[in-house]
Amino acid sequence: MRGKLITIDGLDGSGKATQTKLLGEALTRCGLRVRTVSFPRYDSQASAPVRMYLSGQFGEKPGDVNAYAASAFFAVDRFAAYRQDWQQFYEQGGLILADRYTTANAVHQCSKLPREEWDGFLAWLFDFEYGKMGLPAPDGVFFLEMDPSVSQKLLTHRYEGQEQRRDIHEKDLTYLARSREAALYCTQKLGWQHIRCDDGSNPRSVEEIHEEILQRVQTLL
Numbered sequence: 001m002r003g004k005l006i007t008i009d010g011l012d013g014s015g016k017a018t019q020t021k022l023l024g025e026a027l028t029r030c031g032l033r034v035r036t037v038s039f040p041r042y043d044s045q046a047s048a049p050v051r052m053y054l055s056g057q058f059g060e061k062p063g064d065v066n067a068y069a070a071s072a073f074f075a076v077d078r079f080a081a082y083r084q085d086w087q088q089f090y091e092q093g094g095l096i097l098a099d100r101y102t103t104a105n106a107v108h109q110c111s112k113l114p115r116e117e118w119d120g121f122l123a124w125l126f127d128f129e130y131g132k133m134g135l136p137a138p139d140g141v142f143f144l145e146m147d148p149s150v151s152q153k154l155l156t157h158r159y160e161g162q163e164q165r166r167d168i169h170e171k172d173l174t175y176l177a178r179s180r181e182a183a184l185y186c187t188q189k190l191g192w193q194h195i196r197c198d199d200g201s202n203p204r205s206v207e208e209i210h211e212e213i214l215q216r217v218q219t220l221l
């Protein structure tokens with residue numbers, strides 16, 4: 001009996017890790033067999049090309065590696081995780097909650113392409129990972145939308161005094177803005193669950209966002 005896969009995506013610092021953890025705890029309390037996973041897995045050998053890319057070894061700008069090549073790097077890490085970590089659990093009926101997934105390639109790589117190429121890229125991406133590589137497609141996708149001016153404040157502490165730790169995506173605010181447009185496009189076109197996480201100047205409370213996600217997830221399971 002195949003399990004279920006729910007993915008939680010969003011731009012940097014939108015609360016993905018926070019909400020994935022809370023959702024996992026809540027669904028476990030409801031008696032479901034749940035595991036949370038997170039991508040990219042920076043500590044895995046399979047993410048080496050991702051780390052090389054994000055640290056600028058193929059170029060200092062995100063656009064120095066085209067959308068298709070960069071997507072392939074992230075896909076390899078997911079394949080390894082699936083095979084080595086969660087395939088069995090999923091195939092035995094478990095529920096996987098993923099903090100980022102193939103959907104993150106949709107958000108962060110579309111932004112490198114002209115808008116008229118987005119549909120073609122998305123079709124390629126989903127066929128590549130779910131069709132050709134054989135990774136499971138999600139049963140539901142949440143997009144956490146937080147205004148970058150708000151999420152950047154939440155992340156300030158993480159990088160305080162260590163701005164050089166930001167990766168090439170995080171350093172590039174124009175790229176971030178394009179990624180936001182791409183994310184909203186995907187949310188509409190692909191029917192993702194849209195969760196607004198701020199009121200324009202401040203984040204909504206963690207608990208309030210959690211309650212909204214929990215309510216909606218019940219309709220997907």
Ligand SMILES: Nc1ncnc2c1ncn2[C@@H]1O[C@H](COP(=O)(O)OP(=O)(O)OP(=O)(O)O)[C@@H](O)[C@H]1O
Nearest residue numbers: 011012013014015016017018019154203204205206
């Ligand atoms: N709604 C919220 N209100 C206030 N603080 C929050 C909220 N959600 C998350 N945070 C805090 O903001 C920071 C970023 O959150 P988190 O790590 O969950 O985001 P993320 O989307 O996983 O980030 P990244 O993209 O960097 O992986 C953390 O310090 C977290 O505790």
Ligand SMILES: [Mg+2]
Nearest residue numbers: 013016017099
């Ligand atoms: Mg995170």
